[in-house]
Amino acid sequence: MTRMIDIDPSESPRARFAYELRRHRLAARLTQKQLARRIGFSTSAVAMVETSKFRPSERFAELCDEAFGLDGVVTRLYAEVWPPPPPVPAHFRAWAVEERRATALRFWAPMLVPGMLQTENYARRVLSRLPGATEQEVEQRLSARMLRQAVLSRDDGPVITALIDEGVLHRPVGGPAVMREQLTHLVAMMRHPRVTVQIVPYGAEALSGLNGAYSIAEMRGNPYMVRVESQPWGRTLSERGLIADLVKGFDAIRADAYPQHLSIVMIEETMRGEWT
Incomplete structure (x- = not known):
């Protein structure tokens, strides 16, 4: 045998x-x-x-x-x-599949709210600013992005941990109404039993995260895939050494982040002081 x-x-x-x-x-x-x-x-x-x-x-x-x-x-x-690929751009398909299979997802977001937590209006504004994007392409990508968020409503959906730089709360994506709606949605999602969002304040150096956004997919506690954002398109990678380095970087950034209850206070204060 x-x-x-x-x-x-x-x-x-x-x-x-x-x-x-x-x-x-x-x-x-x-x-x-x-x-x-x-x-x-x-x-x-x-x-x-x-x-x-x-x-x-x-x-x-x-x-x-x-x-x-x-x-x-x-x-x-x-x-x-290997479920059928979701209706997303070719360069993103491999990662979109992992989002549906992973038991946990980690996001480091130094520039924008992670796509998994974006409102429709916020996402539409972000996608509409892509160079050369037609109205039809924007709507197709928007539909796919909203479809990705369906994992949050599944009983067996992944545990989400998102670290968001404080500057994201102040970046005027779409104007005050869009930002107010987005931050309200973010606070609502933070009350989801499987979602943790922590704000990384300006005062934190977070040097390991200054090179750009990335996401980590885990299966039962084992990180096995990462999505690294870069221009013009990001990359989905499975090299163990790279994954280990990004996990260490994520943990280092999280050590400088506010706990979730203080992050909620910061988001709500930003809404009242800046986006009303």
């Missing part, structure tokens, strides 16, 4: 698929070579899927179900791990 490899299914969605595929193959008493012959793929392809080094196709999952005599078990797992 093939020896079970050392792979942690809680490390990431892809690792979970790899682990379950190998488990079902061993239960069916098949070697990698035998499975490969049955489904018409190479032995190396099966090996790479089982070591989480290669993303299979949906057809691969369907054929595995047939080979194992399972009623769609592997195919359903495939749909959970």
Whole structure:
């Protein structure tokens, strides 16, 4: 019998698929070579899927179900791990998928309210300022951004932690009415049981975050994917060393942030003093 490899299914969605595929193959008493012959793929392809080094196709999952005599078990797992991409720009699709799968999301936002917490009017203003964006493109992207926020209403939705620079509260995106609505929404979201928002004050150096915004996706306590914003488009990355550095940076920024109850006070004071 093939020896079970050392792979942690809680490390990431892809690792979970790899682990379950190998488990079902061993239960069916098949070697990698035998499975490969049955489904018409190479032995190396099966090996790479089982070591989480290669993303299979949906057809691969369907054929595995047939080979194992399972009623769609592997195919359903495939749909959970690699759901259809949401209607967002191509450069953002990989991250949008992770937002729907992650059990926790962390956002560092030095310039704008994170998209996951934006109101429709705030998001429309941000998207309308993209160079060359047509009205139709703005509305399409706006619809996709609002759709992303549906994870917040799911019973099994991710835990959200957002660190927002104080300057974001004063940046006049769309004018006083839009800002007032946005900050009111932000306070309301801070009362959500799975949402924590902390304001990083001007007085905090937060030097590790001055290079730009980024987001971290976690699966059961394990950070496994990051989104780094840059021009002209951001990047979605999975390099472990980079993820570790950004997690350390996030923790350093959070150490300088106000706790949530004081952050609410700051937001409400800004609304009354600046956006009324």
